[in-house]
Amino acid sequence: MNIEQLYQKLVEAVRSRPADDRVPYAFEQRVMARLRELPQVDLAAMWGRNLWRAAVPFACVALAIAVWTRSQAPVSPAPSPAGAQVAGLDDVLLAPLVTLETEVASW
Amino acid sequence: MDVPDSELIARVLAGDVSAFEPLLRKYQPRVFATARRYARRESEVEDIVQEVFIKAFQKLSSFRSDAPFEHWLMRVAVRTCYDFLRKHQRNRETALAELSEEEDRWLDAVAHSPAETPDDADAAQILVSRLMETLPPADQMVITLLEIEQKSVKEIAELTGWSVSLVKVRAFRARAKMRKALEKISQEKYL
Numbered sequence: 001m002n003i004e005q006l007y008q009k010l011v012e013a014v015r016s017r018p019a020d021d022r023v024p025y026a027f028e029q030r031v032m033a034r035l036r037e038l039p040q041v042d043l044a045a046m047w048g049r050n051l052w053r054a055a056v057p058f059a060c061v062a063l064a065i066a067v068w069t070r071s072q073a074p075v076s077p078a079p080s081p082a083g084a085q086v087a088g089l090d091d092v093l094l095a096p097l098v099t100l101e102t103e104v105a106s107w
Numbered sequence: 108m109d110v111p112d113s114e115l116i117a118r119v120l121a122g123d124v125s126a127f128e129p130l131l132r133k134y135q136p137r138v139f140a141t142a143r144r145y146a147r148r149e150s151e152v153e154d155i156v157q158e159v160f161i162k163a164f165q166k167l168s169s170f171r172s173d174a175p176f177e178h179w180l181m182r183v184a185v186r187t188c189y190d191f192l193r194k195h196q197r198n199r200e201t202a203l204a205e206l207s208e209e210e211d212r213w214l215d216a217v218a219h220s221p222a223e224t225p226d227d228a229d230a231a232q233i234l235v236s237r238l239m240e241t242l243p244p245a246d247q248m249v250i251t252l253l254e255i256e257q258k259s260v261k262e263i264a265e266l267t268g269w270s271v272s273l274v275k276v277r278a279f280r281a282r283a284k285m286r287k288a289l290e291k292i293s294q295e296k297y298l
Contacts, residue, residue: 006289010238013231014235014255015254022139023136028131031131031160032128034157036124038165049168
């Protein structure tokens with residue numbers, strides 16, 4: 001027997017059957033009763049919706065804090081590169097002494 | 108006069124649960140017809156349909172009104188049927204074990220007069236269900252949508268959420284497996 005032909009016949013036979021769309025008696029009432037029993041709040045959806053709603057206000061607050069912090073920062077004259085180098089050198093040279101002093105104090 | 112779907116959906120989303128009932132009444136025959144393609148027992152069919160509508164109700168807020176509600180609902184239905192197939196995988200080896208008298212008669216009729224299609228479509232349906240049970244769930248899904256419901260590859264991709272190329276690959280493999288299973292039946296019967 002030709003398998004391809006047999007396959008096509010089978011598929012055609014099944015296609016020729018009308019779709020069985022019968023609905024059992026009062027099925028919709030059964031489903032509606034189940035739906036009424038369900039908790040009405042979809043927590044995941046609510047959480048997602050609220051997060052999206054909160055995104056814009058939070059972005060505004062973050063921006064406002066950034067602007068305010070920048071405006072409150074003390075304006076100090078920029079140290080000259082030479083001065084910065086000297087200060088850095090002092091820190092390095094005096095570091096052992098500072099450590100020694102703290103150790104002596106703790107005795 | 109029929110209330111438009113969009114209005115009913117808006118009422119459901121506003122908290123009016125009873126507005127879902129007209130939607131349920133309108134689309135339940137379509138969902139039953141789909142579910143009966145995948146489940147044989149009536150109790151299983153009812154469980155599938157109930158799950159489809161519960162999911163639809165719970166996920167209604169994700170429905171975008173740019174496409175008809177029916178399309179969205181059918182996507183939910185097809186995916187629920189796929190979940191059902193995955194949960195209820197039957198023993199693939201025993202699916203072809205013994206053919207009923209009607210199935211035997213159907214095969215004989217085709218063997219003796221290949222030009223004609225036997226009248227008994229029920230026997231053909233059972234035979235196809237048997238062959239399908241030898242396939243993995245994804246292959247069953249693709250054969251049903253492509254061969255029985257005659258959907259296009261693009262439509263299947265939309266319904267299942269698979270890519271077009273994945274649908275094509277699955278369809279090719281599923282058809283080959285169906286033919287192989289059919290060959291096995293006919294060899295056992297006629298050799």
